[in-house]
Ligand SMILES: Nc1nc2c(c(=O)[nH]1)N[C@H]1C(S)=C(S)[C@@H](COP(=O)(O)O)O[C@H]1N2
């Protein structure tokens with residue numbers, strides 16, 4: 001018979017689920033450190049301080065979440081791609097403390113009736129923040145399952161009243177080599193830029209994320225505000241956004257401009273279209289360990305029912 005100490009039951013009842021999960025994971029990690037539990041995370045656990053966040057109140061779980069178990073907070077916040085803070089996976093979690101996320105404003109302009117700016121505090125209080133568990137699938141053939149906190153991008157875009165000329169939305173990351181040491185080297189054409197077609201941007205699955213695991217985003221995950229488009233490869237999900245612009249023409253996107261034969265503008269997850277240097281048919285899930293094996297990649301990362309119609313009539317081999 002399993003006897004639960006009353007204090008344990010009480011804490012799980014009063015703590016929001018995401019935070020409770022994270023606390024439990026922390027307890028498990030400490031237990032593992034004492035040799036009590038054997039974990040399989042061979043691809044994880046390099047040193048580097050995790051930059052923690054503040055709890056986001058009143059989170060509403062989203063029915064659009066996947067039911068897969070989330071990748072640990074530790075892996076989500078340490079195994080990152082954020083070239084502004086270095087090109088190695090563990091660089092951003094070590095280096096991103098220099099990013100100042102307050103005050104922070106996002107300028108919205110271009111083909112719209114009410115161009116303007118919005119501050120991060122208004123973004124956090126003005127839109128209902130939901131927990132949405134989405135898989136982030138990197139073009140490098142690995143994935144993580146992340147309990148994001150955010151809200152539909154379309155809700156924010158509507159406020160600026162896009163005109164009928166607005167066919168695309170362009171996004172830009174902060175450009176400040178003082179805060180972002182990676183920008184002192186010409187690894188990419190800074191600032192990092194991305195773009196979506198208007199219908200993709202307005203799709204309810206497309207979110208602006210303000211947090212993960214129930215807390216404000218760690219800097220290395222794109223604080224204070226980043227895009228998450230769950231049916232596209234991770235490079236579309238631009239971090240630390242300072243500018244959004246409605247455009248008539250397809251906007252420049254960093255990786256697409258740099259290596260157009262490897263990174264398409266659309267970048268929809270597609271097992272049938274390989275990257276020129278590796279297959280996209282399978283991927284590994286970070287934290288599952290080497291013995292877990294690879295998983296089959298699904299078209300549109302499993303969201304075909306919701307989004308395939310956006311591309312009807314398009315040759316997805318050509319518009320990859
Ligand atoms: N500004 C900026 N955004 C970025 C990147 C970057 O280097 N700079 N990397 C992209 C890539 S390739 C991926 S896979 C995801 C990784 O997000 P994560 O570190 O939160 O998992 O962020 C994307 N957004």
Ligand SMILES: [Mo]
Nearest residue numbers: 138139234235
């Ligand atoms: Mo990526």
